[in-house]
Amino acid sequence: KAGVTQTPRYLIKTRGQQVTLSCSPISGHRSVSWYQQTPGQGLQFLFEYFSETQRNKGNFPGRFSGRQFSNSRSEMNVSTLELGDSALYLCASSWTSGSNNEQFFGPGTRLTVL
C-alpha cells in the first residue's frame, strides 16, 4: 500500500504571496491532519479533516486554511505569506477518527518564504 504523499516537496515564495500544498492519504484513510514543524518547536497542529469536514483546528491565524475532497485528498492554503511561515509542513493520515489510531506522516513540504 502506498504511503502518504505530499506535493510539492519544496517551495520558495516571497512575502505576501499565497501557497497551496497537497496531501494524498493512504488509501482508505479518511482522516487527514496538518502540522507545521519548525526547529525547536516540534510539531504544531494546524487542523484535521474527516469526510470533507474540518473537525479540529489549532491556534493558527485565519491565513491558514484547508479543505478535503471526496477522495480524502487534502489541501492547505496559506495566504499573505510571512517570513515566519517558513517551515516543514507535514500531513498525516489515519484509518478512522474517534479512536487512538496511528497517524502516518507524509514526507512534508519544505516552504521557504523570502
Place this chain on the structure above:
Amino acid sequence: GENVEQHPSTLSVQEGDSAVIKCTYSDSASNYFPWYKQELGKRPQLIIDIRSNVGEKKDQRIAVTLNKTAKHFSLHITETQPEDSAVYFCAHKDPYNFNKFYFGSGTKLNVKP
C-alpha cells in the same frame, strides 16, 4: 491540555548505554501517548505508544512508562545503537477532540559509536 514539556532537548550517549527521554502533560484526562522517531530528512514514524490503562509497554529495546498521577511519561531505549540517532517526539492526544495531537519540542539523540 495543550502543554507537553519534553526533556532533554539534546542527549548524547555512548553506544550500548541507555537513553531516557521524559515528557510532562497537563490534562489528567489525556489517555493516549505516542512516541515518534524522525531521522534526518525523513518523516516522523511511530515507534511505540501507550494508553492510559497501562503503566508500561515494551517492544524489544524500547519501552515507555506512564505515571498518570504525576502526569508524565518516558521513553527508554536500552543498548543504544548508532542507528537510534534521530529526533524523538512525544505526543498526547487531546482527550476532547478526535485526532488532535500535541507534540513535545523534540529530543535530538546522538549515539556515539
